[in-house]
Amino acid sequence: DAGVIQSPRHEVTEMGQEVTLRCKPISGHNSLFWYRQTMMRGLELLIYFNNNVPIDDSGMPEDRFSAKMPNASFSTLKIQPSEPRDSAVYFCASSSQDTNTGELFFGEGSRLTVL
Amino acid sequence: AQSVTQPDIHITVSEGASLELRCNYSYGATPYLFWYVQSPGQGLQLLLKYFSGDTLVQGIKGFEAEFKRSQSSFNLRKPSVHWSDAAEYFCAVGAHGTASKLTFGTGTRLQVTL
Numbered sequence: 212d213a214g215v216i217q218s219p220r221h222e223v224t225e226m227g228q229e230v231t232l233r234c235k236p237i238s239g240h241n242s243l244f245w246y247r248q249t250m251m252r253g254l255e256l257l258i259y260f261n262n263n264v265p266i267d268d269s270g271m272p273e274d275r276f277s278a279k280m281p282n283a284s285f286s287t288l289k290i291q292p293s294e295p296r297d298s299a300v301y302f303c304a305s306s307s308q309d310t311n312t313g314e315l316f317f318g319e320g321s322r323l324t325v326l
Numbered sequence: 327a328q329s330v331t332q333p334d335i336h337i338t339v340s341e342g343a344s345l346e347l348r349c350n351y352s353y354g355a356t357p358y359l360f361w362y363v364q365s366p367g368q369g370l371q372l373l374l375k376y377f378s379g380d381t382l383v384q385g386i387k388g389f390e391a392e393f394k395r396s397q398s399s400f401n402l403r404k405p406s407v408h409w410s411d412a413a414e415y416f417c418a419v420g421a422h423g424t425a426s427k428l429t430f431g432t433g434t435r436l437q438v439t440l
Contacts, residue, residue, distance in 0.1 A: 215369070244427075253430060253431070253432040253433060254416065254430040254433075256427065256428070256429070259427060267427065302369055302370070304369075304370075313358045313360065313375060313377070313420050313428070314360075314372050314375065315362075315370070315372070315428060317369030317370045317371070318369050319367070319368055319369045320367075320368075320369055
C-alpha cells in the first residue's frame, strides 16, 4: 500500500512568494496532521483534521498559514506570503481514528527554503 | 497540557553496546506513549507504543521501552546496537481520546561508532 505522499519534496522560494504544500493521506485514514520541524523548535503540530474537518489549528503560527482538506484524499498547507523564518521541513501524517491505535504514519516531508 | 522531555540531545555508542534513551513526560492521567525513529531525509516511523497493560513493551528492530509511572518515564532500550540504528529518536505523548494528537520531544540523535 502507498504511504502518505507529500509534494514537493523540496521547495526553494523567495520571500513574499506563495507556497503550497500538498499531501495525500493513506487511503482509509480519517485523520490528517500537519507538522513543522525545525532545529530550534523540533516537531510542532500545526493543524489536524478529522473526517476532513479542522479540529485544532492552534498551532498555526499566524494568518499567513492556512490549511484545507477538500476531500478525504487530499490536503494543502499554504503560506502566503512566505518569510525566511518559515524555512523548515513540513510533514504530513495520517491515522485511523477508528482503530484508535494512536499511530501516526508520516510522509517523507517537504523541505521548504525561503530566501 | 502534556509535554515530553528528552534530556539527551546527542548520544554516541559503539556498535554492539547497549543503548538507553531517556524520556520523561508530563500528563495528568495515564498517557499514551510512543517512540518514533527518523532516518536522515525521511519521515518518522513508529518503533513502539504503550497504551495500557504490561509496562514493558516490545517494538520493531529489537527495541523495547518500559513505562514507569512513578518516574513519569518511558525510556527506550536496545541490548546491542547496530550501525543501522544511527538516526534521530523521538518520544511522544498522546491523550486518551485524541491519541493521535501527539506532543513530541525534541529528539535524541544517536551516533553509532564501528
